Amino acid sequence: MSKTAPRSDSKEYLAKKERLARQLTIYGRKPVLEALQMPSVQCSKLHLAESNKRDGIINEICQLAEQQGIEIAWHDRQGLSRISKNGKQDQGVAADLELATYRPIREFNLESVAPGTRLLALDGIHNPQNLGMIIRSAAASNIAGVILPRKGCAALSPLVIKASAGTLFKAPIFHCESLTEALPALKDNGMAIYGLSSHAKTSLFQPLSDKPAVFVLGNETEGVSRDVSKLCTDMLAIPMANGVESLNVAVTAALLAFAGQFQQG
Template sequence: MNKSDGRHADQPDGSYADKKAFFERVLTVYGRKPALEALSDDSLDCHRLHLAQSNRSGGIIEQLLSTAQARGVPVSYHAREALARISKNGKQDQGVALDILCPAFRQLDDYLAALPSLPRQRILALDGITNPQNLGMILRSAAAGEIDAVLWSRRGNAALGPLVIKASSGTLYRAPLVFCQNLPEALAACRAAGIEVLTLRADAGRNLFGYRPATHAIYVLGNETSGVSKEVAAQADAGLAIPMGRGVESLNVAVTAALIAYAETAAGGQ
């Protein structure tokens, strides 16, 4: 077991760009139970287990160590403060963090660079989804349905922590996440790359189930309370509505995501 304080002792061989691309696909999960559940899933590529030196032996810590050993996952020990920097949540990490390689994760620049070689893309963009349960359920629907990418900005959305993992039923690790820093700027870059930006609005004249974008399209999901922000709305090419009956004004954002994911199937395919 590696007892150094450095988390990158086992970086892949290759150039700096290769190493950077590798670690951009690594999701660090914190907490004892989430880490043990992930380690116990042989389908996940667990890269390194991080433990605080102050953890007491026995119990779930012993289970983590034995499972990591059985799978050949390296273990690093850290001072408590260093472990908190790795988990980015020292108050809730319980002295445990686990790096998991998620092959479907990408940065926006890389995704846009590959766009010309891709078939027509259907993308979800998240504009201030602050409820972890909603975010997890959105990712689950996206992974299961006809969504090619989910644009997730680090500003304004719920963090990709244990609550999101639980709500996604573990599909977060396989979800096609595309990362950006700022959603309005990211959408502007997407429009410049030829992607149509669509917002979901109750007052829109076009029906979600009848609309067929001619090219790549991003469907923007707004905040649970305030909807799509003004900055994001300014980037929209068009709005789409979901038919409502019996005076219902809106649906839960996770339900809306599921309808988008299966909209073309429900309408009879392309």
């Protein structure tokens, strides 16, 4: 491997950037083991800390990697922390996954968006349980994907993978730096941007137009953030009985993800 950094406009650099944007690095013994056990999940590299004891689960991980011809890289604890970005919880194990369903939002094909296409966008979903549940519902529904910003949302940690019941590896996820960066391009290409808000006057249950749309789910306490609200074409509320003020955000996400199927009957 060359030790010289490639020039930022070189083919090599762009190819690497492209590859990294489609790569998801997960960590933790159980999540990595489970990913290696799923035939549909492509792992390009396994990272292990030299300090790992060769116990049951580490042996199992190594065996699976060898069977599948996956490159194994050994690191000191610090080196592994740099890769997992969570030295406290990586348990000495990380894996680079290449998932056909995990892509940067710029790869969302705006030119051929069919009527009725729906995306969910997550704004400040910090709770790993909720994030995992949202991913699970999105994977099971017919929606086109979940827009997941790196800023302000929980990282794709073992807790998220567990709450997703392993569906993180097949859910259509479009990652981005922030929603304020990602949403304008979608809006410019004719998509409606709906923010969910308990104060909104328009009901989610009113039949919406067939226009392709992004539904933005905000933080449970604070709702959709101010900057993202400004980008919304309209705000929608779920009408609630008994004076209930809000639903769990993962429940709201599921209602949005499956709304199309209910409305088609």
